[in-house]
Amino acid sequence: DQQVKQNSPSLSVQEGRISILNCDYTNSMFDYFLWYKKYPAEGPTFLISISSIKDKNEDGRFTVFLNKSAKHLSLHIVPSQPGDSAVYFCAGLDSSGSRLTFGEGTQLTVNP
């Protein structure tokens, strides 16, 4: 049962352009949605989150949008930088605050 799904295994963009990473979910009970970034040989690093009662959260170059009716969220990175090249995971947090359910990840490559 894949409750959180990232349909694009990879994405390639040019430096300075916008990167849009997408995520779909099936569980309506998630209270928060989070994005994590992972470099090789390191653990995931928390990037940005959004409460299920909001539709947008912005932090510097990173903005997360939540469309509850479509059960879809997206992460926008603008402008993209080569250092943003990493695997990005979206995750949903259940109401207990204990369990994060992760998607499979999207490999973002930002070309100079």
Added chain:
Amino acid sequence: DSGVTQTPKHLITATGQRVTLRCSPRSGDLSVYWYQQSLDQGLQFLIQYYNGEERAKGNILERFSAQQFPDLHSELNLSSLELGDSALYFCASSASTEGSLHFGNGTRLTVT
């Protein structure tokens, strides 16, 4: 540096054996989580401990067990190992209830 320490970094063992993975959480964090990442898959939640007590359980096999000690470090015990147990095992800690976990760099387990 997330402040979460996992040892060992790599572990190679044979089928049928038992191993112990160790995690020291970030200073002050009472919650410890264990996740498994198999090849080309997202992170699967195994178990959470809070201040020494089991808080939530995910898709953890009966052959696997964990505990959190009074000093808050945690150990994940994997027994009767099978080839399919080969994976990256991540530990994470948290002080919040909004999912912003701090991950260690993982232990790569290879079962031969």
